[in-house]
Amino acid sequence: MKYGFDNEKYLRIQSEHIKERISKFGNKLYLEFGGKLFDDYHASRVLPGFEPDSKLKMLTQLKDDAEIVIVISAVDIEKNKKRGDLGITYDEDVLRLRSVFMERGFVVNGVVITHYSGQPSATAYRERLERLGIKAYYHYIIEGYPTNVELIDSDNGFGKNEYVETTRPLVVVTAPGPGSGKMAVCLSQLYQENKRGVKAGYAKFETFPIWSIPLKHPVNIAYEAATADLNDVNMIIFDGIYGENPYKSPTDMGVNMAGFCICDDDVCCKASKDEIIRRYYTALCDYANGKSSTTEVNKIALLMKQAKISTDDRRTTVAAKERRDKEGTPAAAIELPDGTIITAHTTDLLGACAALLLNALKHLAGIDHSVKLISQKMIEPIQHTKVSMLHGSNPRLHTDEVLVTLSILSLLDDNCRRALDCLPMLDGCQAHTTVMTSEVDRKIFKKLGVGLTSEPVRKD
Numbered sequence: 001m002k003y004g005f006d007n008e009k010y011l012r013i014q015s016e017h018i019k020e021r022i023s024k025f026g027n028k029l030y031l032e033f034g035g036k037l038f039d040d041y042h043a044s045r046v047l048p049g050f051e052p053d054s055k056l057k058m059l060t061q062l063k064d065d066a067e068i069v070i071v072i073s074a075v076d077i078e079k080n081k082k083r084g085d086l087g088i089t090y091d092e093d094v095l096r097l098r099s100v101f102m103e104r105g106f107v108v109n110g111v112v113i114t115h116y117s118g119q120p121s122a123t124a125y126r127e128r129l130e131r132l133g134i135k136a137y138y139h140y141i142i143e144g145y146p147t148n149v150e151l152i153d154s155d156n157g158f159g160k161n162e163y164v165e166t167t168r169p170l171v172v173v174t175a176p177g178p179g180s181g182k183m184a185v186c187l188s189q190l191y192q193e194n195k196r197g198v199k200a201g202y203a204k205f206e207t208f209p210i211w212s213i214p215l216k217h218p219v220n221i222a223y224e225a226a227t228a229d230l231n232d233v234n235m236i237i238f239d240g241i242y243g244e245n246p247y248k249s250p251t252d253m254g255v256n257m258a259g260f261c262i263c264d265d266d267v268c269c270k271a272s273k274d275e276i277i278r279r280y281y282t283a284l285c286d287y288a289n290g291k292s293s294t295t296e297v298n299k300i301a302l303l304m305k306q307a308k309i310s311t312d313d314r315r316t317t318v319a320a321k322e323r324r325d326k327e328g329t330p331a332a333a334i335e336l337p338d339g340t341i342i343t344a345h346t347t348d349l350l351g352a353c354a355a356l357l358l359n360a361l362k363h364l365a366g367i368d369h370s371v372k373l374i375s376q377k378m379i380e381p382i383q384h385t386k387v388s389m390l391h392g393s394n395p396r397l398h399t400d401e402v403l404v405t406l407s408i409l410s411l412l413d414d415n416c417r418r419a420l421d422c423l424p425m426l427d428g429c430q431a432h433t434t435v436m437t438s439e440v441d442r443k444i445f446k447k448l449g450v451g452l453t454s455e456p457v458r459k460d
Helices: 007-024 041-046 054-060 074-079 090-103 120-131 182-195 218-222 232-242 265-288 294-306 315-327 352-365 376-389 399-409 414-421 439-447
Strands: 029-033 066-073 107-116 136-140 170-174 201-205 331-335 341-345 430-433 451-454
Touching: 007 029, 007 054, 007 201, 029 182, 041 265, 066 074, 066 090, 066 182, 074 090, 074 107, 074 120, 090 107, 107 120, 107 182, 120 136, 136 182, 170 182, 182 201, 182 232, 218 265, 218 294, 265 294, 265 430, 265 451, 315 331, 315 341, 315 430, 331 352, 341 352, 352 399, 352 414, 352 430, 352 439, 376 399, 399 414, 399 439, 439 451
Parallel strands: 029 170, 029 201, 066 107, 066 170, 107 136, 430 451
Antiparallel strands: 331 341, 331 430
16 A cells, blocks of 8 residues: 555654643643544544554653543443444443553553533442542533633632642543543643642644645545634633633644655545545445434535545445446445455355455455355355354355355365465455445454445345
């Protein structure tokens, strides 16, 4: 794959910039971390070369000067809100994040429960944390936040919150997901520090939007830069805390250096446009499944117009539709690392995704297309078990069943072994299907690192 982002440069200059910002505020900086601190696959898709754990690697260089505070909203605890990518609740993810950080050698100060107004589940969660020996703090709902600045910057506003004792120059404030109240925690701490005679500073670190490139750059369009929460209201809050604002504009609060590490703009533009189309297909399928409204679909359609792209700009989309029209059955296509397009269609033995996986692996392993890695005689007993014994309605093999069968056959068949050895080469590839896929196929492609999209069409 072509790289458009210099990850090594990013790790170097980003940590240096944060150190500079710390020195400007009397050696005490609260750094709000937007987005994911690790497993940032969004960034790695639109900035090819950006490693998913780059932010955590960068922070590791500041480890001796840093401590981490994790934030969770009492509202999210009450609703049992889950992370879409991991399928676990925010309250469980707080414990997971804490363990990951500590395993990497970071000091984790404690957990701040925001938007607290006596919710029983939030109270029980704090008690659970304290039983585990984890410090926990309440930050309360402030009426009129963030516009009622006079109340916010007072002892009945930020002053009412429990103060988080910190000892290191850099305090990283992070959370399981958006809307947790990270910025409010940072501002509350600034108010409390200022009352104690400490002129602590604040900065926001998020990969997107990137302010050093145009707002309508495909990278920023892909992440809807207009929704950034660095707004003028927060600038006024700073005035109340400091007596004067240390920043000239909201963008000055950011410390993101990612824009200076784009080494091939064309590569990043293409990757970002692919991401916008991918999100569009996801929204279409969510709408077809009753998981969202037309609002999201229409919003992303508008972004596509701004980026001057259509679904036909995704090569696999065009190839899959052409194969469907030719065969008269559901079809799929994948773009391999060298740009080669491989297609497949549904047969009596294999689903389109399973057939596509076999075709792609044969191509990568240099195996002639006419070679059958899994014979019909091997597939038929599996189909019999699925339908007659397990009472399934679809006899065709899915991707997981194909991979298990290949694994068994690889003990005796060199072609199967060679094909399996090529699985890692699918990481980063793009694929498309002409019908919505099964959950098992979606999960397999995700585990392989394949960016899969589908037409919002249900299978017959």
